[in-house]
Amino acid sequence: MQTLKMALKSIIANKIRAFLTMLGIIIGVSSVIVMVAIGQGSTKDVQDQIGSLGTNVLTVSVTGSDVTFKEGDADQIKDVNGIEEIAPTVSGRVTLKKGKTNTQVSMIGTTSSYLKVRDLQLQSGRFIADLDHENHSKIAVLGSDTAQTLFGLGDPVGESIKVNGTSYKVVGVLESVGSSLGTSGDSTIIVPLSTGQRLASTTNIGTTYVKVENENSINFVSSRIESTMNSIVGDADSYSVSSQKDLMETASSVNETMTLMLGGSAAISLIVGGIGIMNIMLVSVSERTKEIGIRKAIGAKRKNILLQFLIEAVVLSSFGGIIGVGIGVVSAQIYTVVTGSTIAYSIPVMLLSFVFSLLVGVVFGVFPANKASKLDPIQALRYE
């Protein structure tokens, strides 16, 4: 307790020096916190986006250009055990026109089950019905961004738009789903599968979304679909079956690596801060040689002196740590306000970087403190 008071006193006696010494730790800790907050924020972002697609959904993509995979083939997937619903899609890009407003959006041609499989919500109107598919109806459901671009705040349902020059009737608008991995899920137009095939001028099904009955059996279902696909398509390189979970794992592992690298480089600055502390403590020891001599002459033991300097180093580094956590949180907050990106504070990381700064104080304080404690009182008293 008394030693702590002494340490505080000698730090207060050298305020500017103490602050400069702490600066290394402050910068280190705050950058660890900011970097990790940003890194984890973007991980969370990606996970939320991918998670919003549903974790019980498999994506069957046919990628080979020389294979054919028709609607009838997609129906075979439906016969696989454990599948609740499938939604075959064709996709392409189309130009929409309403009055004088033009916009390019991605077109998805699909069946009525798409809404349920992708777990989408309607903002207004209705979704595509089976009858629309059979009739090759020229009707469309708009993504929320598309609707806003073409109609502003007005209600598009019942209005007609031009899709690649042909008139379509808008029957519904989807709720916003947000953007995922760089593609907006809201800048879309959804049409009946048969209509979509005509727009994309292909009868091949590109992507089929499969909703499984039980999330836990998704891996079994996935492998059963694989074998079905193999028998239909033949070439194993021309198709892929992936779950949202796979995507999520890939995305977060990329992000975790990034977070680790950011955090790691910030941790290095913490170590540099520690070297700063050691440097100042060494200066302090040689400056206070006389004081050490006096203390020893009147009865301070080695461990008293060791503790005095060690505590001083630890107080410096832990103060730096606390200030660093504060500045880190504030600057992460500023970052999110200015850039609008998500950040995620991690309490364990804050604690860890604080504990790490304490540790830095101990590790880099031991050498100077030990040096001080070993001074010979006679020599130290003679020192001017």
Add this chain to the structure above:
Amino acid sequence: MTMIEPIIQIKNMEKMYELGGETVMALKGVSLDIKKGDFISIIGPSGSGKSTFMNMIGCLDRPDSGEYMLDNEKIGKMKRSQLATIRNEKIGFIFQNFNLISKLTAVENVELPLIYRGMKAVERRETALAALEKVGLADRANHLPSQLSGGQQQRVAIARALAGHPPILLADEPTGALDSKTSKDILAIMKSLNEQGHTIILITHDLDVAKQASRVVRIHDGQLYENGGEWFADAQNGTEKYYSK
């Protein structure tokens, strides 16, 4: 004369130094008994082994050979941490240049030896203030050394030496940095402390200062000489004929 037990018993103490590859015999078999309540001064020029002897008595260093009993404790080959405890409990140091810690106030300086003794804060403050009272500086307790005169600083140092009630006060040239009037004051304080029963060892090169003590020994070339009071006159004449054993 009643038998007063010696508080310090030194027998055949020797100490050597390596100095630039040469071995210097700083103490050549020194023996000295000091009784409780003595006021003894050790006088000698620089290079006489005076400082070495002081370091030995003050337990700042260990002799190469010989015996040293201090207040019934055998100092001989104690560990450094044990020596620190002895210094803390048995010896009150008074230095030539006061050796106060400049960042601490007078009372905090006086408290220092008590801190290392592990005394509780409240008791410590009381003890320190009582010691300052003794040297007449109670009203300067919260001044920094830089706000005090040389004589006041030395009185703070004396208070620090007194605070832990050590059996011995060891003063190394206590008046060396003071003017003659202040020196008189400091010596008067030491005399009155001796009258109160403190054992005082005063180390000096100044004969006038040494004469204040009731007993004077001379150290020269690593050896001690003590032959009554008659050699003072010769010492002032600069002759050395009486000092050979």
